[in-house]
Amino acid sequence: MAEDLAERLLFAVARELEGERRNAVLNLLREVLADLEVIERLPLEGVEPQAGPPQWP
């Protein structure tokens, strides 16, 4: 997901923003994409998303 997303997001930022703002959002997006890579490495197969307040088992 992160790799495919990186291409789409960076393209969207380049299209929509200019100058300093583009750089700031790009830097932030790179951090967020790094977060997503971390998330993707987790064993999420079959895990239900948290919906609403957590109820501890």
Added chain:
Amino acid sequence: MAVDATELTVSRARAEIESGELSPVELTEAVLERISERNRELNAYLFVDEEEARAQARAAETGGSAAELPLRGIPICVKDIIDVADMPTTAGADHWRRDPATDATSVARLRAAGAVIVGKGNTNEFAYGIDGHNPHWGDARNPHDPERITGGSSSGPAAAVAGGLALGGLGTDTGGSLRVPSSLCGVTGFRPTLGNVPLRGVVPLAWSFDVAGPIARTAEDCSLLLDVLQGRPVTPPDPSPAGLRIGLLAELLADHSEPHVAEGVERAAQTLRGLGAQVVEVRPRDLHLAPAVFRTIQLVEAARAHAKWFNRQRERYAPRVRDLLECGRLLPADAYVAGQQARRLLVDEIADTVREHRLDALLAPATPVTAPRRDAATVTIGEREVPVRAALLSMTAPISLLGGPAAAVPAGTHDGLPFGAQIAARPGAEATVLRIATALQGADAPQWFATTN
């Protein structure tokens, strides 16, 4: 006798008002005087209604008993993302405002309990920040050193309580916005279980994590405020931590906190052992991934919460908030769902750790550092330079994922600057957190509670 608002706790003021030793009018006047002396420097309040505060205090003079009006005459600072009738809500922005005719539910509960609502406290713009910076109205300043940040986003209530400009504060917490400024300002902040305090009348940031809760000088004070905010008693019948099993989140100490903070939290653990609790080190497997999970979810929810306003006036948002919202609106649904899957995984892992070690609560630092200087971009932790915002969120965002209550309580000072310990427990276990927090500030424990003059 002159009233010194910097020395009073909610608990003591309540007792003195009940016995007739202190009058609500005297107390409110003392707080208003303190505001006139120090708010220009501290910028804790964005709005103060002196005449309305005096009118509320006069009404409290003839009020009922502590049982009927448990906060009678207690001056409160309300974070400016929470509606107070007939006061503007700006959410810390200069381009957004509403003028509510009614109180947020949480404020209405405080008022019905006899509290005096003094004014609106400073905040990061839309509560979207952890450092207390506000480029529109100016930063709140840390009462322990005005050249240091307060932390945020509930910067105003924390600075007001620490500086004697209020006895209690009402704030909100998404990733640490009650606990971080409480830690850096040397006061106590309490994040309730998700959903326990109604959010009607509060500007949203991220629904998965948003809560409203109290800031005060002591855990006992937070307990009194929380009783009212939750609409039911949470005060623990037995304030002793004896018999409780507490997991010390070892990973958040070594390498992730400054040595004096780690030592302070270990000292707190030792104090609790001395009071009859068992404290064991625990290391939940993926805890270090929690900030990434938190951020992914928050980015998308905040972008959605702001969609309508942002489309109309994005250029008027502060640059940092604007960039975060811009980023959040670009993230697709599958990134958000992956974040919520990862959150479920982390909650289950921590719940497993709690079950395996038969724990009642968790203990960690509330912040890894004392208050950084206002112009600092990074802090040094061990050998690493860490961005201030990432460092400040690193201890509290993981706990926000869990949904349960958490408190920040003073745990020591370093070079005159305070830092806090954080206590967390399973959803609904407010009383357990309060037992531990109260014990750390109790008569048998070292006194770290600090006010400033």
